[in-house]
Amino acid sequence: MALLNEQVALITGAGGGIGRGIALNFAKEGAAVVVAELDVASGEAVVAELKALGGKAVFIKTDVCSKTDIEAAVQLAVDQFGGLDILVNNAFAPTPNVLLEEKTDAMLEQTLGSTVWAAWWAMKAALPHMKARGGGKIINFYSIDIEIGAWLHGDYNTAKSAIVGLTRSAASEWGRFNIRTNAIAPTAMGATFHKLAAENPGFAEMSASMRPLGRCGEPEADIGPVVVFLASEMSRFITGETIHVDGGLHLPGYNSRPKGIPVREY
Numbered sequence: 626m627a628l629l630n631e632q633v634a635l636i637t638g639a640g641g642g643i644g645r646g647i648a649l650n651f652a653k654e655g656a657a658v659v660v661a662e663l664d665v666a667s668g669e670a671v672v673a674e675l676k677a678l679g680g681k682a683v684f685i686k687t688d689v690c691s692k693t694d695i696e697a698a699v700q701l702a703v704d705q706f707g708g709l710d711i712l713v714n715n716a717f718a719p720t721p722n723v724l725l726e727e728k729t730d731a732m733l734e735q736t737l738g739s740t741v742w743a744a745w746w747a748m749k750a751a752l753p754h755m756k757a758r759g760g761g762k763i764i765n766f767y768s769i770d771i772e773i774g775a776w777l778h779g780d781y782n783t784a785k786s787a788i789v790g791l792t793r794s795a796a797s798e799w800g801r802f803n804i805r806t807n808a809i810a811p812t813a814m815g816a817t818f819h820k821l822a823a824e825n826p827g828f829a830e831m832s833a834s835m836r837p838l839g840r841c842g843e844p845e846a847d848i849g850p851v852v853v854f855l856a857s858e859m860s861r862f863i864t865g866e867t868i869h870v871d872g873g874l875h876l877p878g879y880n881s882r883p884k885g886i887p888v889r890e891y
Contacts, residue, residue, distance in 0.1 A: 627655030628857040633706040635659040635698055635751070637689050637743065638716030640667030642815030645674075646844025647713055647852045652680030654853055657706040661687035661698040661716070681706065689716040689743035690735065699750040709754040711856045712763045714744040717781075719817075724886075725779035736780040740766075741787045748795060752804075760803030762856045765792045767810040767867050769875050776881040789867065796865030805864040807855050812871040813842035837873030847872075 634651050638644040640662035648658050652675040660675075660682060662668030668684040675682035685701050687694045702709045718739035720732040744765055755761030768785045770778050788808065795806040814822075814829075818841070822829040833840045842848060851870045854860050869875045 627653075628853055628859070629711070630655035632656045632710040632856070633659070633702050633708055634711035634713065634856065635661055635702050635709060635747070636713040636715060637661045637687060637695075637698070637747065638663075639713075640664050640671055642817075643811055643813050643844045643848050644713075644715045645671050646813070646846075646849040647715065648675060648682075649678070649845050650849030650853050651711075651856070652678045652682065654857070655680075656711065656856075657681035658683075659698060659702045659705070660684045661689075661695075663688055663716075687716075689747075690718060690738035692742070692746045695743060695746045696750045699747065699754065703754055708758045709751050710758055710761050712747055712751045712755075712761070713852060713856075714740075714747055714763070714765045716743065717766070720780055722777035724777065728779050733780040733783065736784045737787075740781075740784040741791065744788060744791060748791075748806075752799070752802075755804050756802050761805075762860075763792075763795060763804065763806040764852055764855050765806070765808040767792075767808040769810050769812065769869065769871060769878070770881075772875060773878045773881060776883055776886075778881075792867070793865050800864055805855075805860065807860070807864060808867045809848075809851060809855070810867060810869045810871065810875070811842065811848045811851075812874055813844045813848050815844060835874060835877065835879055836871065837876060840872060842870065842872055 634656045639648045639660040651658050660668050660671050672682045672684045683705050685698050687698045765788050771782050771785050792806050792808045
């Protein structure tokens with residue numbers, strides 16, 4: 626029997642990269658998938674892929690910075706498939722990579738909106754439907770950037786740190802509803818990776834060499850199966866956990882300091 630047979634999943638940002646990789650794995654394991662994606666063309670394309678695999682899927686245009694959009698996506702899962710069992714908070718709206726002192730309030734607001742607020746709204750909206758199903762699984766997204774204090778990501782690091790607190794709080798409090806809440810810290814060859822690789826010769830090889838496993842991750846083959854694990858009964862006794870899915874990159878870490886930044890400035 627498929628690991629997610631008769632389960633209903635909502636994945637934000639499922640129109641490409643890691644989100645698409647998760648959606649493909651979910652469909653193969655029998656889940657009905659709501660593709661909550663801002664870009665209509667990519668979202669509809671993923672739904673077509675999932676249906677070609679024999680899966681059930683529906684697209685809804687979703688701006689995760691909008692509480693109304695997120696609540697509508699949750700409601701669509703209930704209306705279309707009868708409930709909601711799995712929530713994957715994957716989407717993120719990036720801001721310019723600039724130094725912390727150059728980050729603006731608007732940048733922080735956008736990052737908090739697409740990560741912390743988005744997860745908060747989605748989890749709160751999903752709660753009554755998961756309770757009605759006798760439990761549920763929530764998978765949030767953390768980042769190695771927090772652990773190394775990644776340069777140029779001050780707002781992102783702040784927001785993803787909050788995701789850990791939200792994940793652990795939900796794990797502690799919602800365990801009484803049989804809801805398991807975990808997080809992953811993935812790195813994979815998504816759209817940003819391919820853009821950097823195209824613009825910077827040798828980037829892909831350098832990135833692979835930094836990881837103990839000696840290669841970069843693939844969204845469908847490397848990240849998706851871990852999320853399936855967390856969404857399935859294989860992880861029925863795991864909650865409040867954060868799993869690095871990065872080929873071991875978190876062990877050595879990496880130097881994110883931009884070139885040309887002096888050691889000391891006055």
